[in-house]
Amino acid sequence: MRKDVIKSLIAIKQSEIPFDVIERDIKLPIERKKIITVPGVRRCGKSTLMEIAINMLVESGVSRENILWLGFDDERLRSMTSEDLDEVIVAYMEMFPNIPIKDVYMFFDEIQLIKNWEYFVLRVYKTYCKNMYVCGSNATMLSTELSSALRGYPLEYETYPLSFNEYCRFTGINTNSYLEQDRVRLRIAFEEYNRESAFPEIVLTPSKSEQLKLLHGYFDTMLLKDLAEHYKISNIGVVRYFVKRIMANLTKPTSINGIYKDIKSQGLKVGKDDLYLWANYICDIFMFVRISKYDRSLVKEQKSLDKYYCIDNGMRSAVLMPQSNDNGKNLENTVFMQLNRIKLPSDKISYYQGDTECDFVIQRGDSVVQLIQVTWDMSNEDTREREISGIREASVATGCDNLLIVTKDEEAVITYEDKQINIVPAWKWLLQNV
Incomplete structure (x- = not known):
């Protein structure tokens, strides 16, 4: 009964x-x-x-x-x-x-x-x-x-996998100590957090092989139950490929039409409209969060390509297998997820693209209140010039002078032409923005 x-x-x-x-x-x-x-x-x-x-x-x-x-x-x-x-x-x-x-x-x-x-x-x-x-x-x-x-x-009260502050709490890392040894542990913990999963159960599972099994299980359940079963999608092989393509294109503007042409070239059958619906669905089940290109014209903004950010770096790595150049992508994803956690109801996150690029434009109401550039390492002079030029161009275009570059471990305040730019280590930024 x-x-x-x-x-x-x-x-x-x-x-x-x-x-x-x-x-x-x-x-x-x-x-x-x-x-x-x-x-x-x-x-x-x-x-x-x-x-x-x-x-x-x-x-x-x-x-x-x-x-x-x-x-x-x-x-x-x-x-x-x-x-x-x-x-x-x-x-x-x-x-x-x-x-x-x-x-x-x-x-x-x-x-x-x-x-x-x-x-x-x-x-x-x-x-x-x-x-x-x-x-x-x-x-x-x-x-x-x-x-x-x-x-x-x-x-x-929308909920996400663990923030870095929560990750430290779950793993016993002291975030308030000024001792150098604790600061070293904090930096090591950040690199692990940026690379691995932040799902609570995964963080509390010591075995790496068990973590991998659990992450594959999470992905399959999201794909098969939350996506395919809930939205009555029968073409499982194609939808799996589609999701992996979105994952692989992390941090870059993503053309759904381009993925459609790729799928058709392989002789697979799927409607273009179906792919656009699937792009909505993967955000509806919280597997991804997407942002649009910043533009003062709403019409142009809606015609631009969206960027997709994955709900968890560790799950993406488990599905795609880690790539050698993933540190920077993971860091941008980590920063975005934290921005998404702490944003106010009136906030909007977008990206800037002109002659150069800026990763995040933060709007509050009608005003742009901050510009954020994310890069793993700026020691290379070409990389440094690219990142600084991108945020400066976005500053001129948006009228915002609150400029921030988040890196793995560099900290400084620099002046580039007429713009002051704060550079902050990611672990410190994450703990300050809880």
């Missing part, structure tokens, strides 16, 4: 409180009387954020019996429909008949697996309970559709 399964799952989760978890930089609010949504890529720690919130509630005096947690990825609940979701409330009320439902804190994990779940959440929120937390791995279900269905009720 499904109701008994629901009761069992609720009781098991209650018995685990308080949860043994490592703190994250982000914390979900408690007592906000809002629907709190936690979208993000698979295995990035969304459930952990909800467990941290539960620990905070219990520390504030809330009884564990007032916690209703249900994970809809349990295979025994897969047959549920939105009409069946009322069984969850009924099951809880039968377990705890003396607890008013308005005093319950509801945590629904991977609820997007139930079709039309958002209408159930909205009805419960408006009628019974104001303390609701939902998380899932599909951006469309937890952003666009949710916003329209819930009409402004949710607060969204």
Whole structure:
């Protein structure tokens, strides 16, 4: 009987409180009387954020019996429909008949697996309970559709794999020490972070071979379940090749039409429109984040080629196998992911391309507030000239004089012609921008 399964799952989760978890930089609010949504890529720690919130509630005096947690990825609940979701409330009320439902804190994990779940959440929120937390791995279900269905009720806390600050916390690296030996450990930790995976489970797995197996498993699950199954794509071989091509072109403007021509030249059948849809889908499932070219003309901006950044350097390396020139690509990806973590709702990240290039243009509202160039090493004079020229040209074009170059370990303030440019080591920049 499904109701008994629901009761069992609720009781098991209650018995685990308080949860043994490592703190994250982000914390979900408690007592906000809002629907709190936690979208993000698979295995990035969304459930952990909800467990941290539960620990905070219990520390504030809330009884564990007032916690209703249900994970809809349990295979025994897969047959549920939105009409069946009322069984969850009924099951809880039968377990705890003396607890008013308005005093319950509801945590629904991977609820997007139930079709039309958002209408159930909205009805419960408006009628019974104001303390609701939902998380899932599909951006469309937890952003666009949710916003329209819930009409402004949710607060969204998008979640990512570990930041460098969190990575240091997970691996026991001291980020506040001024001792030289600790600073050396910090620099070594940064190079590992930049090269390897930041998924929490991977970071806590000591075996490199086991890490590789897990990363391939993550990739296959995203590809087969989140992408192919959810969006009903049957051409698995082509979609796998398409995703790998996007991965291989990391940090560069990517022509979907160019990939289409390449696929057709191999005698494979796929529609060009399908590829453009797939490009949207891989961002919807959080495997990639894309940015457009900066242009004052919205029409020209929309016609430009997008850049795609991968959610995790380690997963990309596991799928493609490491390349000798990946340090710089990884660093640009690392910097972008941190920018994406810390950006404000009004912020927009794009790239500049004119006679030269600048990696990131940060807009806040209508103003460009910062330009960022990323390079692994500027010791080569040609590289140094290219990076500095790129950020200076972008400064002239955008009118922004807040100029930053992020490198592996160089630190300086330089003046180039009429522009002052700050150069900062990546590990220091990452820790300052949490």
